[in-house]
Amino acid sequence: MTEINREKLKAQYQKEMELFEKKHKKSGELYKKAQDSLLQGVPMNWMTKWAGSYPVFVAKAKGAHFQDVDGNDYLDFCLGDTGSMIGHAPEPAVKAISEYAAQGTTFMLPTEDAVWNAEELQRRFGMKYWQFATSATDANRFVLRLAREVTQRPKVVVYNWCYHGTVDETVAIIDETTGKTVAKPGSLGPQCDPAITTKVIEWNDVQALEDALKYEDVAAVLAEPVMTNCGIVHPQPGYHEKLRELTKKYGTLLIIDETHTICAGVGGCTKAYGLEPDMVVVGKTVAAGIPAAAYGFSADLGAKAAAAIPPELCDIGGIGGTLAANALSMHAMRAVLSEVLTEKFYDKNIPLAARFNEGVQGVIDKYDLPWNTTQLGCRTEYWFRKEPAQNGGQAEAAVDFELDQYMHLASLNRGILMTPFHNMALITAETSQADIDKHTAVFEEIVKNIL
The missing domain is CATH 3.90.1150.10 (Aspartate Aminotransferase, domain 1)
Known part of the structure; x- marks a missing residue:
């Protein structure tokens, strides 16, 4: 060597x-x-x-x-x-963005493009209902909030050295000496000890997954279907099947973050591997560089999420943003999904x-x-x-x-x-x-x- x-x-x-x-x-x-x-x-x-x-x-x-x-x-x-x-x-996106910008970019109101995008994402990823954000980081924040609200459970599970943007609960690792969840090196101003909110386990370790879920205090597992930010780390044969089996067994929601793994195909690994998560997050490339992301729900979870959001308080619940689903990003996304990606x-x-x-x-x-x-x-x-x-x-x-x-x-x-x-x-x-x-x-x- x-x-x-x-x-x-x-x-x-x-x-x-x-x-x-x-x-x-x-x-x-x-x-x-x-x-x-x-x-x-x-x-x-x-x-x-x-x-x-x-x-x-x-x-x-x-x-x-x-x-x-x-x-x-x-x-x-x-x-x-x-x-x-x-x-x-790419030409289709350049044309769509430059022409559309002349008629207004953001209104805090829906456009037809949002409907088209949701239907296309539904076709690709199999999730019934969709919402939009300005980044995959925000989308991940929002799905974790919704998961905790729907399940009334306090904790989330993520994987050692994972990456899901700057989501607070995910900026954590396993301490090599104690095996406990600790802040990731370089984490700036953690809101609290990450062990309060998060259980970190190793990818591909089925026993560690069950040990984390068996206390039934975990709202959701947030996972890339293939780890990407610490190198490309593929799932071992059967791991995704066990992940879905164990999350269902212990009443935990499964969130698949396809922000990087959309490189695998039009429906990411969710489509390529036949996965059946409760929620899917996509972002980054879907609007040709215009900040945009989306998160989808299964039909059952979507109904529960809608019921958990009081109409009179839906604007202050910690989900959303003035520029989320803005008209320009929706039009750019439609051009990308229909003509480029x-x-x-x-x-x-x-x-x-x-x-x-x-x-x-x-x-x-x-x-x-x-x-x-x-x-x-x-x-x-x-x-x-x-x-x-x-x-x-x-x-x-x-x-x-x-x-x-x-x-x-x-x-x-x-x-x-x-x-x-x-x-x-x-x-x-x-x-x-x-x-x-x-x-x-x-x-x-x-x-x-x-x-």
Whole structure:
């Protein structure tokens, strides 16, 4: 097994930093200027974690590429971490958004597009009733509130190192020493000890799931059907069947978050795997970058949720938002669902993702590296451990921040953007075989430089 040469890694990273600053002078100037008005020089503080001396400032984008303010062109495999999975500025969405904006964007009233979207999401995911939000984070917040209200139970179950946006109950992990639920490292100002609201268990552990549910104090299990933010961690055979069986046995609701896993097909893993949850959440790419998300209910749960919301208090119950289901986002969503995010989209992209995966795995095998690759639909990823992780704890233990930063920076300097903070690529309709093969060549080059 070939090990990374850590001295070469440090030396090569320094070379890449020097090259980055040489190629991104205008981004550097903007970053310096922004220190006087933007906290830490960026509009969101996590942007400081991008590899390099500062983030690249974007000028424009189209399809699978974008250009920065210095005129550099990039093949984009990040695609807004799913937010632009359908590609940058797809024509049907551009046309729908630009034309519709001229007639008003938000009214706090329904439009015909909302009905069409709900019917289409119903067809794709099998959930009877739908509501809309401005982000998947909000949608997850709302479904957890509704679950607790309907069940009159206080707790939720999530998975170790999961990601469901900035939902308070989910910013928690399992303490390696005590096995207890604790705040995730870096969690800012937790409202309370997360153990009060949350039970964290490992993915694929059936016994841990039953142990968490058997006290009948859990309102809902919130799960991605395949874990994605700690690497792609697939369910073991039969796990989803046990998850549904045990949630029903103990009167717990099952919420499936398809925000990332919509990469698997038009109805995400819910459709692909034949899942039967009580609620489904989707977001990010469904409105071509216009902030929008949706959450659906089974017929039975929808009726219970409606009955639990007093009409005279429905505007102050902690669910909703002035811009939720705004007219522009509904129109953009309709354009995306009807003309872009179709079966044809996946028929083209999933084989290209397989080509990406095979190219990376070929380099890993050629140099006998202790890494692995995994794929889910048009999403693919490599991880710094020999075998694919079976749960979030295993995936997190394999994180190598120094190596991560190098791989991202070296790729960026060669015109390729990967998803930050892990090594994930998304394939969109405008990605070509030549794009895929370019990444394989770059991947081999930057790996060879640190062996």
